[in-house]
Amino acid sequence: MIDMSPNLVLVVTIAALFTVGVYLLLERSLSRVLIGVILIGNGANLLFLVAGGAAGRPPLVGVEPEGEMSDPLPQAMVLTAIVITLGMTAFLLAMAYRSWQLHGHDEVQDDVEDRRIVRLAALDERAFVDTDTEGVVESLDEEAALARDETDDGHGTEVEQR
Structure with a gap:
């Protein structure tokens, strides 16, 4: 029988990679x-490998017994995760480089809308007026009667639903 319990060191390493990555x-x-993206990507790769179970024999049908073969799916998922992490890394490197060229630093600044929302939240005011719900005195029945009925076929009769 194959031992399916994960290695505690790998589980702690995965937790540490995700924790530091999110921070x-x-x-x-x-x-x-x-x-952080790189650390989370590496944590996801380790998680896939640990979740895949113990290492086994090469997954070649007819050469090895089925109970001793390793599962190829986690390995394929790790390869996919590596490609995704590489793409995100290239994109973030390009953004950081462009920010360094334009501003001399790579720190993301608040824009005008962020500052306006924070100021309004501090004053406990709404950021916008919802014209769809403000000043509406109709009841739900009246509003439903005015709404388009999707079961209506356009000839005044309802389409039968099964």
């Missing part, structure tokens, strides 16, 4: 966000 993603510096 770095919450920073304002794009270089720290980049390192």
Whole structure:
């Protein structure tokens, strides 16, 4: 019987990679966000391999017994995750480089809309007026009667539903 319990060191390593990665993603510096994405990608790769179970024989049908073969799906998922992490890394590197060229730093700044929302939240005011619901005195029945009925076929009769 194959032991399916994961190695405790790998589980702690996965937890540490995800924890540090999420912490770095919450920073304002794009270089720290980049390192956070890389750490989370490596944590996901380890998680796939640990979830795949114990290593076994090569998955060649007819050569090895089925009970001794390793599962190829986690390996394929790790390869896919590596490609996705590489793409995200290239994109964040390009953003950090462009920010460095334009501003001399790679820190993400608040835009005007962010500042306006924070100011209104501090004053406990709405950021916008919802014209769809403000000043509406119709009841739900009246509003439903005015709404388009999707079961109506256009000739005044309802389409039968089964």
